[in-house]
Amino acid sequence: MNGLERIADALHRSRARGLRAALMPYLMGGFPDIDSSLEIGRACARAGATLLELGVPFSDPLADGPVIHAAATEALKQGANLAQVLELTEALAPELPVVVMCYANPILARGLGRFADQLQETGASGVIVPDLPFEEAGAVLRACDERGLALVPLVAPTTTDERLELIGRRARGFVYVVSVTGTTGERAAVDGTVASLVERVAAHTDVPVAVGFGIATPDQARAVAEAGADGVIIGSRLVRAAGEADDPPAAVGELVEQFREALRTTNA
């Protein structure tokens, strides 16, 4: 199976296992330190995560709110780098599909071809580049397509239908729907417009639609699944737990289990 097929298969199986929507936890590579982030990834897999988003720490993460920004800063201070996150990918990919989340500049610095080769070699299933709108994404999409890797695009509440058409057609793996007009971070409530946004996105693409940004509680995750999302992405809530807990892997694993229970359709 290549990356694209592996993502599709995992989403299909999570539904067959009784999850209303696929559960996609995000973790910051190298936070709170490299060894712990590996254990956090394993805990997510054990707790029933469908797919893992693995963040590459970056000095200037424009799409991220304070929790993930601070985690990236701390990871870099601890000496985390792209090579280490690729090693994490390699260690975690046998357990569940890994989609690497990386800003554009570390990719450019490594060289696109070399970066894509290494993603493939480490067993990653795809990549998300939060500061690479489709206008700039041509070369990355070609490099990913050549290697069977999914370049997962983001869409936002501000994205027009005209843009959705262009983005949806080139989406691979899934579309990442940003549920709020804003940066990553926990919100008190899910935006009431999520259902219509999910519907609008789904009408413009053949791949599944996953929703992230601002989802912090199991109830919110269930609400997003009920709004029609095929996947739910949990980021800042888990990163915060990784930073605060005495035993980060246990704490994150426990939260992921709670989210998984909230996403069950039946007692299957």
Next chain:
Amino acid sequence: MTSTAHRFGSYGGQYVPETLMPALTELERAWTDLRDDPDFCAERDALLRDYVGRPSPLYPARRLSEAAGHPILLKREDLDHTGAHKINNAIGQGLLAQRMGKRRVIAETGAGQHGVAAATACALLDLECVVYMGTEDMRRQRPNVERMELLGARMEPVQAGARTLKEAVSAAIRDWVANVDTTHYLIGSCVGPAPYPALVRDLQRVIGDEARAQVLARMGRLPQRVIACVGGGSNAIGMFTPFVEDGEVELVGVEAAGEGIATGRHGAPLTAGGRPGVLHGALSAVIQDEDGQILEAHSISAGLDYPGSGPEHAWLRDSGRARYVAMTDAEALRAFESCARLEGIIPALESAHALAWVIEAGPSDLDLVCLSGRGDKDLAEALGLLRARGRP
């Protein structure tokens, strides 16, 4: 990655979160419609004349010329209302925000000159103004913080990283991502995603348009060299643009060498060279490590303390049309003092970098220097350092 109309050669582009893309398209459309609109231009030009005090004078700096050994003309942007060239851009973008129906304006600032200009334009045009500023810069530029508050702007102190301009820009962009429907981001330099570098250049080229006409009228010839300091590079791009077609005129951008390029503590990505990188939405010359992490810049001058540069400058450098050099903190400080003693003009520490190069550069028939701002804001910092060196 791909090449589009948003590029200067391979530089520029729009490396931003998807949330902002529709706003960039809207801004580009608005500017395309308005840049040559007679009503808009008349309104802007009247403000530049009656409010900013344009045209700014061209001043033959006799004693500085004697010291340098060649003739020097200063384009006096330090005499603009608010004390720097930043107001040209702030008035233009303020009017643009008004026409787009955006009542809230956010800005970043390093030295505080752009923040003051933005706060001023917003007071004038009755817009809400929020200014992001690193806490280290707030310390270095206390008088400007007080000015912004008096003008009615709300200050948002930024604690991240080195607490200087880079983090202030990032914080402003995050605010824009969250409030894009109601807010215009009034960026202060020719950096950021397209169309900002071109928009800011268009609004600053008034400096070079005036200077070119003034120098022709006074001297009957073009200068041999045109010199300006470069942080993001807005006064330089404004100064250079009208001279780009004059092939015989040499264009020189002066960056901050800080403690010396070799020390790594500088603000000179164009001079230092190396692989281009993406910072704040554009591909350009940046100071970064092997892994693509953006490094902190260093300069005595808060306005030049930035690890990135305008993409058009990177292109002018690669094409050979302009060249970029760098002067150290110590050299800039000496020029700051020389300009005060010889001409009775206290220059901004930013502009002092351009003066420092001109004083030490080889012979020239005629140098035209953009004196981009005045140095009152720098007194505490500069006098402290001069005293530490046993002067004045």
